[in-house]
Ligand code: TYD
């Protein structure tokens with residue numbers, strides 16, 4: 001048998017390499033490649049056995065098997081992100097930066113599921129049970145029926161789970177778990193993958209829903225949550241800016257519901273509280289019309305959310321002016337600046353450009369293009385847009401404005417929050433009586449002409 005060769009694995013994305021390198025070719029991360037012992041190959045020399053495993057025609061499945069009932073967490077924001085509740089026998093990964101509030105969220109969710117009658121086990125590999133209890137006390141959940149365990153040995157955990165057969169098991173975090181059959185340190189890519197594999201297999205076999213916590217790590221010693229994303233059914237990321245109290249739970253993959261759905265929470269002294277109307281929250285700091293500030297009517301998953309796009313443009317003292325972005329894609333900003341220059345003749349040469357999405361929100365929608373362009377123009381011309389106006393639309397490289405999806409939902413949300421005018425691409429499907437006056441624009445030059453009189 002060939003001698004097993006060690007491989008080099010990127011702890012950020014899980015890509016394997018033949019040689020060590022400073023930078024991972026696959027994801028571009030620096031100093032993330034570590035040496036790993038190979039996984040055991042299994043017994044050699046055996047051919048394929050006779051096919052095993054029952055087959056069943058799709059049409060023979062009973063309804064409850066085909067669409068299992070979901071467990072509601074009694075937390076609307078969490079249920080929405082899960083696609084309508086927790087699916088039994090599913091595996092969910094909850095990733096996020098250390099300290100963002102994952103343990104808090106899951107402890108609150110655990111207590112909430114327990115209150116709804118589920119048997120819940122919360123396994124902490126990072127804190128002692130007394131510490132978890134202290135946290136529960138702070139959250140006002142000390143008398144909850146959740147079972148606690150402080151353990152990192154996965155074999156012991158699986159034995160407990162087999163014996164208890166809970167409806168939900170929470171593992172906080174998967175990076176602290178270790179299997180004695182895997183020959184590398186806890187937190188390494190092989191350990192994290194093996195632990196996630198054991199736990200997801202357990203979930204499928206015993207019908208227990210499993211939620212795994214995964215820290216996003218900056219240094220290469222500990223594997224990031226991305227290395228197990230492909231093994232689980234649902235991947236949620238808990239995001240937020242430090243210094244902001246808002247936290248956004250976002251589904252980036254969901255086998256049982258729409259991806260890109262968000263739930264909004266606020267971190268308070270007594271844990272996370274749900275934010276039912278995020279638009280009001282994200283816009284709450286807006287006072288009077290100010291240059292560079294534009295309200296974008298966005299859609300996150302199935303929900304319309306209004307957010308403020310802020311731009312600042314100032315003369316630069318640098319030979320290469322600054323382009324700084326928070327909450328949006330830097331490449332997309334460069335594109336908008338290029339389109340403004342090429343199609344509308346408005347240059348940002350010699351100017352520093354700063355773009356910020358207010359409230360610690362992150363936007364991925366191309367529909368924000370026009371709002372970004374409007375904020376940049378408004379900042380450059382020092383002219384504020386009317387206070388009661390929302391903007392949305394995708395910008396193509398030709399300078400044409402492309403219609404975006406769910407225009408009516410965006411308008412409805414705008415009306416609900418007291419906006420009376422919307423600037424939108426011509427060609428959006430909009431019924432007459434949306435309650436908001438729509439100014440339809442064909443392309444960027446006509447938008448610039450009409451709004452900024454240039
Ligand atoms: P935690 O859930 O421990 O984060 P994670 O598990 O993602 O590492 O949250 C830690 C932060 O949350 C910490 O900085 C304190 C803050 N926090 C509150 O503000 N209020 C609370 O009620 C709790 C429990 C934590």
Ligand code: MG
Pocket residue numbers: 102103104126172
């Ligand atoms: Mg934690």
